[in-house]
Amino acid sequence: MSAVPLRLSDAERRPMAATAPRSVTILGATGSIGSSTIDLLRRERDRFRVEALTAHGNVQLLVQLAREFGARFAGVADEARYAELKDALAGTGIAVGAGEAAMIEAAERPADWVMAAMSGAAGLKPALAAAERGAVIALANKECLVCAGDVFMRRAAQAGARVLPVDSEHNALFQALSAGRGEEVVRVILTASGGPFRTWTREAIERATPEEALRHPNWTMGRKITIDSATMMNKGLEIIEAHHLFGFAGDRIDVLVHPQSIVHGLVEYADRSVIAQMGSPDMRTPIAHCLAWPERIAGPAASLDLARLGQLTFEAPDPERFPALRLARQALDAGGALQTVFNAANEIAVAAFLDHRLAFGGIARLVEATMAAFARQAGTGTPATADEALAVDHTARKMAAALLPQIAVKAS
Numbered sequence: 001m002s003a004v005p006l007r008l009s010d011a012e013r014r015p016m017a018a019t020a021p022r023s024v025t026i027l028g029a030t031g032s033i034g035s036s037t038i039d040l041l042r043r044e045r046d047r048f049r050v051e052a053l054t055a056h057g058n059v060q061l062l063v064q065l066a067r068e069f070g071a072r073f074a075g076v077a078d079e080a081r082y083a084e085l086k087d088a089l090a091g092t093g094i095a096v097g098a099g100e101a102a103m104i105e106a107a108e109r110p111a112d113w114v115m116a117a118m119s120g121a122a123g124l125k126p127a128l129a130a131a132e133r134g135a136v137i138a139l140a141n142k143e144c145l146v147c148a149g150d151v152f153m154r155r156a157a158q159a160g161a162r163v164l165p166v167d168s169e170h171n172a173l174f175q176a177l178s179a180g181r182g183e184e185v186v187r188v189i190l191t192a193s194g195g196p197f198r199t200w201t202r203e204a205i206e207r208a209t210p211e212e213a214l215r216h217p218n219w220t221m222g223r224k225i226t227i228d229s230a231t232m233m234n235k236g237l238e239i240i241e242a243h244h245l246f247g248f249a250g251d252r253i254d255v256l257v258h259p260q261s262i263v264h265g266l267v268e269y270a271d272r273s274v275i276a277q278m279g280s281p282d283m284r285t286p287i288a289h290c291l292a293w294p295e296r297i298a299g300p301a302a303s304l305d306l307a308r309l310g311q312l313t314f315e316a317p318d319p320e321r322f323p324a325l326r327l328a329r330q331a332l333d334a335g336g337a338l339q340t341v342f343n344a345a346n347e348i349a350v351a352a353f354l355d356h357r358l359a360f361g362g363i364a365r366l367v368e369a370t371m372a373a374f375a376r377q378a379g380t381g382t383p384a385t386a387d388e389a390l391a392v393d394h395t396a397r398k399m400a401a402a403l404l405p406q407i408a409v410k411a412s
């Protein structure tokens with residue numbers, strides 16, 4: 001298992017400003033993480049140069065950003081929007097592209113640093129393309145690790161790429177892990193806000209609407225991850241993400257509900273010291289850490305005022321009302337393919353829920369039913385390549401779609 005090295009050598013601590021501006025590419029520049037990254041770039045114009053930017057369909061914002069930063073390439077995933085992109089950037093000297101090939105081209109262009117912030121398993125191939133040319137990859141797109149974590153981390157290590165965790169909990173662990181050595185770690189702890197339904201009854205959660213689920217108490221994020229936070233599938237994905245990033249077995253990755261989202265992650269060492277990373281809930285903090293790594297730049301988040309907050313509270317997750325963690329651990333224990341299935345079925349379930357075709361409680365049921373059906377029919381071997389993982393992903397999506405009507409009926 002390849003893992004993020006826990007400590008930096010002195011050679012890696014060279015000042016980033018000593019050389020030319022760091023060139024950066026943002027995959028998913030128009031999204032929530034993309035916008036936070038752009039905000040940081042605006043504050044540090046001399047330190048960074050933009051190589052490539054991508055979006056799925058938001059051509060208007062993509063064009064605006066590409067012009068503002070003088071990007072060398074802009075790519076839109078939705079091929080139907082190609083002409084619009086091409087026309088809007090005509091005469092600027094900015095190269096354009098469309099479709100999956102353009103996402104991969106953006107990743108392959110020679111930026112020092114790539115933010116992988118597309119959402120879903122669609123982000124796997126572009127992120128892998130950046131890894132395979134040995135880039136520094138700020139990885140927000142956790143689904144790509146859950147879909148094909150073994151392949152991704154192996155290829156990144158082989159190519160000498162450096163994977164930096166953007167996800168706030170994993171970024172916290174990355175920082176806290178520099179206080180000791182890997183073999184001295186007893187366990188790592190991911191915190192979870194508990195989402196909007198933390199105090200709701202099981203019956204109320206079962207019937208929650210998309211509007212209710214999209215109202216996250218602490219974080220403003222894209223729609224998919226906001227629903228994942230409400231089901232706690234996000235924390236399930238994050239257990240698997242932590243396993244692939246740091247190499248810890250599932251029984252050494254704990255989850256702690258912490259409604260204020262101030263403590264993001266904790267590492268317990270053999271001597272029982274627990275090192276935690278804290279900060280206001282603002283993704284610009286972990287992104288800034290990755291952007292400047294191994295140095296630090298000024299972050300725009302609110303300074304943490306613990307006296308004003310008064311108290312921080314913690315509780316154990318409730319497996320009855322939130323079955324997502326159990327399903328994630330089951331997928332992790334079973335090995336590669338079921339992790340891919342877990343992610344794929346969840347993507348189908350979230351889309352169906354947002355589309356009012358599935359009850360909120362049906363999301364976990366559909367994921368569980370798809371995992372069971374896949375294990376019965378296709379086994380659980382670990383995909384050896386990205387294409388194998390994507391083939392499993394494709395099969396699992398079809399199975400989830402086929403199971404959807406019966407799960408949806410049971411729920412109503």
Ligand code: NDP
Binds near residue numbers: 057103
């Ligand atoms: P958003 O939905 O806000 O943004 C997603 C971005 O990816 C947009 O630029 C979107 O383009 C683009 N995109 C979406 N689907 C595709 C596709 N099929 N092909 C190409 N581009 C695509 O998501 P977030 O920024 O919230 O999340 C991005 C990733 O980061 C997710 O994996 C999420 O789990 C992870 N993450 C997010 C956090 C957050 O605070 N938001 C925290 C931790 C992790 P367009 O705008 O044109 O649709």
Ligand code: MG
Binds near residue numbers: 167168169238
């Ligand atoms: Mg997170």
